[in-house]
Amino acid sequence: MIAVDAQRLLGRIRELGAVGRDGEGRLVRLAASDADRLGRDLFVSWLRQAGLDVAVDRIGNIFGIWQSAGNAGEAPLLIGSHIDTVIDAGIYDGCYGVLAGLEAIETLKASGLSPSRPLAVAAFTNEEGVRFSPDMMGSLVHAGGVDVEAALAAVGTDGSTLGQELTRIGYAGERESGFLKPHLYIELHIEQGPVLDREGIPIGAVETLQGISWQRITLDGVANHAGTTPMSMRCDAGYAAARVITFLHDLAAAGSNAPTVATVGTMRLEPNAINVIPSRAVFTVDLRDPDEQRLQAQEAALAAFLEQLAAEGITVSVERLARFAPVVFDGRVVKLIEAAARKRGLASRRMTSGAGHDAQMIARMAPSAMIFVPSVGGISHSPHEHTGDAELVAGANILLDVVAELAVIKR
């Protein structure tokens, strides 16, 4: 059984994680920044070292491609993720998947195998979306979800323009967006949630990626004196908001093992004074479910509850902030992941991804799949983000096995 070079993989994760530290030692490699350039340069040097063809497209996505005269006519098997980071990031988010993809290809190349189709690894631009909107931009552009010109015109939080910044750092490539049409896409990623760690399972076979429904809800009641207004004569927007929060919690928790999640993460009361009944509550609702029908049912239940509040005298207004349908990953690859784990004596579980990933964009153009490894404590987007070495290596070997399985069998 072939295996990845654990030391090389772990060493590269650490080496890339040391690039782009700010004055306080924080890891900050925002898309198309100077720090991002340093990370890209290092990654490209490893691609060349591995003997891969390097291609950069107009939105700055980097591809390392291994093809031969014999398979150059076939659609490639693409492995990918991203190497841009959030502010004060951990070293695993995205980078692990990209470097494990390179590792898998390098290992197969060294093993003397002749794949039936090209193998490629991609680092997609601006997955995090911290500096430029939207997030998952590089993979979205690659899949044709947004025009490359529009994406290049994106203005960053610092007033810069993405296209100019890519040119400045030397990563405004010449390949047309979407030039590489994958036969299949696989992404290995840390879970960024607590499930695998809590359950002690090293491998997640990701079946679905949650649909997301984001709404901003404004409830208007009547401000009144907190002392002189009897409970029966109140129209308290804060109390109404609290009822929405408990309603949503009970709705999502009711499914016990259902992967529905509901979160009210932001809240603002007006006038926000200790002795005044709130006239207004503004809060956000983040609803997620891997099943579109169930997600729609949750949205409908919330709407019905809000109608009930309106009937009680609260003025309700709802603004839709975002809506993405769930993504269903390729069932055959899910089974291959499970089988690979079994062969290596590793426990696995099927699961849904609660976070967004480049895989959901590439799924628009090709069958796609994801493998998860545990995040200790479920922590991510933090310097405390951590996955043990053994689990990083195990995940990379599962990726290697699945790629080997897919790249020698003509579908």
Add this chain to the structure above:
Amino acid sequence: MIAVDAQRLLGRIRELGAVGRDGEGRLVRLAASDADRLGRDLFVSWLRQAGLDVAVDRIGNIFGIWQSAGNAGEAPLLIGSHIDTVIDAGIYDGCYGVLAGLEAIETLKASGLSPSRPLAVAAFTNEEGVRFSPDMMGSLVHAGGVDVEAALAAVGTDGSTLGQELTRIGYAGERESGFLKPHLYIELHIEQGPVLDREGIPIGAVETLQGISWQRITLDGVANHAGTTPMSMRCDAGYAAARVITFLHDLAAAGSNAPTVATVGTMRLEPNAINVIPSRAVFTVDLRDPDEQRLQAQEAALAAFLEQLAAEGITVSVERLARFAPVVFDGRVVKLIEAAARKRGLASRRMTSGAGHDAQMIARMAPSAMIFVPSVGGISHSPHEHTGDAELVAGANILLDVVAELAVIKR
């Protein structure tokens, strides 16, 4: 039956309400400001015009006293309220009670009656507490609740010192604080709540003034990704806060006709991001009840609920911001108010005051009572504050009748 001079009373309310308008036309007579000086000067001119002795004490409380050689040895019957205002105030809050007190004394004086004890009307300094803390300061100092030197050293929101400001505007008086020991105190005030207006009752016989319990509660949970963290693995501080809000509402509303009120007026979530489970919720609880035992029971029930949250993994910390015991007004005067209303063919109801008033401070040194008239829509501390002319006059006549009843009968 004698009656107040309706036109004189209404005219003075409007005239005083025109004094202290800012550039935008807003009524702003903050304590010891230039605008307050103008209001005080006008009030003192009316006291002199009515032939009353004017006395100003060290904290700037103004007294207009009618006494004769025959009753000068008796403790006076004191009527009072305040003429300072909030920012962008209505014209009735406080001023109505002071001017109706003057009107009652002036009417009795003109009627040829010889009261058994001196009659006095007071305008207490800084009832609103907008510029200087604490509120109800002048009556608190008068009742000996805080030392006059400490009160004069109060630093305002604008950095000024109350003592210097009173000297500057000419109202740092020479009389010692508390020099006038009332036999009994009566305060006529707009309700500042919706009860009388909603029920169509012109006269409130105020039996009690609510005790107040103010607490700031901080709940700490764990911040996690809103997508990747299953409902069962969450420790959501925002959801816990919502449960406290609904618990408090149900607790207060359960008493149906009980005057308990509970309000959560402020709320802050951290990190306050749409896709992050709140790690912290900070909110205030305003609990009020006219019955001390019931107020303590509500506090205990809240504490037990918070203990339950703590048992579920939420870290709870509670900070007490304020606590005032309920005030019980003089039962004999409550009955006199009801009798006076009956005689004039006016409906009345016993009630509690949900707002704080100078009467609660003077109740520390003498039997006290309050009369309420309706506030349209319960609105106060707003230019929309309104009470109809007929109701203003009716309230003043009830005050007149009660004072006449009390000042001719030796207790």
